Amino acid sequence: MTSVCSVIFDLDGTLVDSAAAIQLALNHALSLHGLPVLPLDLVRGFIGRGVPHLMDCVGRQIGMDPSSAQFISVSNAFSARYARQQHGNLLFDGVIEALQDLQESNVALGLCTNKPMDAARTVLQHTGIDAFFSVVVAGDSLPTRKPDPEMLWAARDRMGPAPCLYVGDSEVDAEAAHAAGIPFLLYTRGYRKIAAEELAPWRIFDDFGALGGLVGCFVKEMPQA
Numbered sequence: 001m002t003s004v005c006s007v008i009f010d011l012d013g014t015l016v017d018s019a020a021a022i023q024l025a026l027n028h029a030l031s032l033h034g035l036p037v038l039p040l041d042l043v044r045g046f047i048g049r050g051v052p053h054l055m056d057c058v059g060r061q062i063g064m065d066p067s068s069a070q071f072i073s074v075s076n077a078f079s080a081r082y083a084r085q086q087h088g089n090l091l092f093d094g095v096i097e098a099l100q101d102l103q104e105s106n107v108a109l110g111l112c113t114n115k116p117m118d119a120a121r122t123v124l125q126h127t128g129i130d131a132f133f134s135v136v137v138a139g140d141s142l143p144t145r146k147p148d149p150e151m152l153w154a155a156r157d158r159m160g161p162a163p164c165l166y167v168g169d170s171e172v173d174a175e176a177a178h179a180a181g182i183p184f185l186l187y188t189r190g191y192r193k194i195a196a197e198e199l200a201p202w203r204i205f206d207d208f209g210a211l212g213g214l215v216g217c218f219v220k221e222m223p224q225a
């Protein structure tokens with residue numbers, strides 16, 4: 001059966017509060033190398049543009065040259081731990097019920113995250129939402145990452161011709177959606193650093209209980225393919 005629409009989700013800060021998990025993996029790698037650990041609020045601010053950006057921020061923060069052998073060893077230790085980091089990943093309230101409702105309403109569900117695929121799959125499986133997504137495009141799936149629109153286009157094209165909506169929490173997500181020409185629905189309890197209206201979303205929401213109704217509005221507003 002053809003889907004009524006496709007909804008693509010961001011992962012970190014949208015479906016899953018993953019900042020504590022990322023901090024745990026990072027601090028494990030830093031401690032292994034005798035380096036100071038970093039606080040949660042700081043690490044949360046580094047999330048959104050994938051691992052290379054995160055590690056650039058860490059390097060600047062601890063005053064290490066990113067091309068030094070020790071820093072490369074920290075990055076490798078982080079990536080190895082991150083790929084299997086389960087603890088510290090928490091679904092936002094109402095996510096499972098909202099995904100179930102959408103699936104029962106014949107909405108195709110996809111995921112587009114700057115997290116590497118192995119780390120993304122670990123989180124999806126650990127939180128029990130892996131099976132909802134027919135398409136997953138991750139931070140190492142393509143040569144570019146969000147905010148470049150390619151990842152969103154790749155996800156959308158694999159999901160079929162139905163109208164497509166992107167749900168995310170951050171500046172990076174808004175920029176990617178606008179560049180891709182895909183309507184952007186902003187979840188406001190994530191890792192955004194600026195005011196919601198500055199991200200020019202199609203709509204905003206702060207409760208997953210409202211998602212089904214918003215997707216229903218989207219289907220009514222959008223011309224069908």
Ligand SMILES: O=C(O)COP(=O)(O)O
Binds near residue numbers: 048112
């Ligand atoms: O890995 C990151 O930095 C962010 O991942 P996200 O695209 O799911 O927010």
